[in-house]
Amino acid sequence: MAMIEVAGLTKIHETQTEALRVLDGLALEVAAGEAVAIVGPSGSGKTTLLNLLGALDQPSGGTIRIAERNISGLTTAEAARFRNRSLGFIFQHHHLLPQLSVLENVQVPRLAGDWEETPAETEARARDLLHKVGLDHRLQHLPWQLSGGERLRVGVARALLNRPCLVLADEPTGLLDAAATERVAELLLQLNREEGVTMVVVTHNATLARRIGRTLELTQGKLKEVVR
Numbered sequence: 001m002a003m004i005e006v007a008g009l010t011k012i013h014e015t016q017t018e019a020l021r022v023l024d025g026l027a028l029e030v031a032a033g034e035a036v037a038i039v040g041p042s043g044s045g046k047t048t049l050l051n052l053l054g055a056l057d058q059p060s061g062g063t064i065r066i067a068e069r070n071i072s073g074l075t076t077a078e079a080a081r082f083r084n085r086s087l088g089f090i091f092q093h094h095h096l097l098p099q100l101s102v103l104e105n106v107q108v109p110r111l112a113g114d115w116e117e118t119p120a121e122t123e124a125r126a127r128d129l130l131h132k133v134g135l136d137h138r139l140q141h142l143p144w145q146l147s148g149g150e151r152l153r154v155g156v157a158r159a160l161l162n163r164p165c166l167v168l169a170d171e172p173t174g175l176l177d178a179a180a181t182e183r184v185a186e187l188l189l190q191l192n193r194e195e196g197v198t199m200v201v202v203t204h205n206a207t208l209a210r211r212i213g214r215t216l217e218l219t220q221g222k223l224k225e226v227v228r
């Protein structure tokens, strides 16, 4: 099954002075369970593309199907529901809540409502994910007591709480050193295998892209496979 099917995707950012055609007839197909890296120069439209795949923004043209569902025309409420149920987002800045422990931060998506598991089930899932990301010994820590790499791991665990079919990551290792980046690459690939979750990872990091394998470069509004 295809997890992502994008055809003819166009995005024009309108400002007061100009209309910027950032994506221009872009096509993308990603199979369920696959992991792909997206690279490209700064300003080439990588974040714009992720925002469209995550139903955070509306395309100017073209179609986006995620898990065989057309998401290009969702209402704001439908898009929010789709994100809460089906997607996980990983950012460079994780927006952890400073007053909540690691274990509580991972359970925050539950507060968005429309959640089917009981509090006990959700906590068990959070503990399992924190084990998978190697933070068993940090459950009661507050965000400021963690290293940058550990905070990112909390963000990764939180992104997986809702058992997403698709995880979208925007330059997740942008603030990490080489050793921490290597560990995060290993972790993302492990979760891709163990949880069967499809991943799209935007990165500037050549090591991370190489580890992920299939790499696409965004230039002039389109994606090209990078052949190694």
Ligand SMILES: Nc1ncnc2c1ncn2[C@@H]1O[C@H](COP(=O)(O)OP(=O)(O)O)[C@@H](O)[C@H]1O
Pocket (backbone or CB within 6 Å): 013, 014, 015, 020, 022, 040, 041, 042, 043, 044, 045, 046, 047, 048, 049
């Ligand atoms: N909401 C917006 N309004 C106007 N221009 C935007 C908006 N978002 C992004 N852009 C412009 O679109 C281009 C691509 O941005 P972005 O998708 O953030 O690139 P990348 O993530 O590859 O660095 C940039 O020139 C940026 O300034």
Ligand SMILES: [Mg+2]
Pocket (backbone or CB within 6 Å): 046, 047, 048, 170
């Ligand atoms: Mg960006």
